[in-house]
Amino acid sequence: MEPKRKKTLLIALLVILLLAVDQIVKLYVKTHMTLGEEIAVFGKWFYIQFIENRGAAYGMELGGEWGKLLLSLFRIVAVGAIIWYINRLLKRSAPTGVVVGVTLVLAGAIGNIIDSAFYGLIFSESTVTEVAHFVPWGTGYASFLHGSVVDMLYFPIIEIEQMPQWVPIWGGEPFIFFSPVFNLADTYVTCGVLYLLLFQYKFFK
Secondary structure, X not given: OOHHHHHHHHHHHHHHHHHHHHHHHHHHHHHHOOOOOEEEEEOOOEEEEEEEEOOOHHHOOOOHHHHHHHHHHHHHHXXXXXXXXXXXXXXXXXXXXXXXXXXXXXXXXXXXXXXXXXXXXXXXXXXXXXXXXXXXXXXXXXXXXXXXXXXXXXXXXXXXXXXXXXXXXXXOOOEEEOOOEEOHHHHHHHHXXXXXXXXXXXXXX
């Protein structure tokens, strides 16, 4: 098997593996937890907390139904661009680390596209009292590309019930260091980008 074809196959297998892990975790949370339910994993610094995100990564919103649609379309275009770029990297015989870093970003983008594209079609709505379940295709809680992304990883590493009054901005208020709830797909993207910036920056200069 020629080197490029072999690398392409390995990339495809890596993406499939990463997506499988991401979707298995999301499907389990979606079908076993009510919205807002929280499970402590390690003390007070790691929780599985089920929320649904209608916006971008780490819970950021992009206004309304049109914003949601534009975000979903942008993700699809981005995935196409990343696939094209990976093919270009393979043609240039780019370092394996560069290809793997970009592949992580690709897997993360696809993982969240699956949620927004299909979860609304196949699931009933998650609520604070009812766990979602599978429904006949197209009869779910949202239309194509308007579904919510499932988030569940929460790391309130530093949590202070009330900051001292002399602390700017947060004086007298609760403070949580790194409060976003995210998922594995977000982690893939973040790790891929950080790896490229920290360890493969010379390739991109």
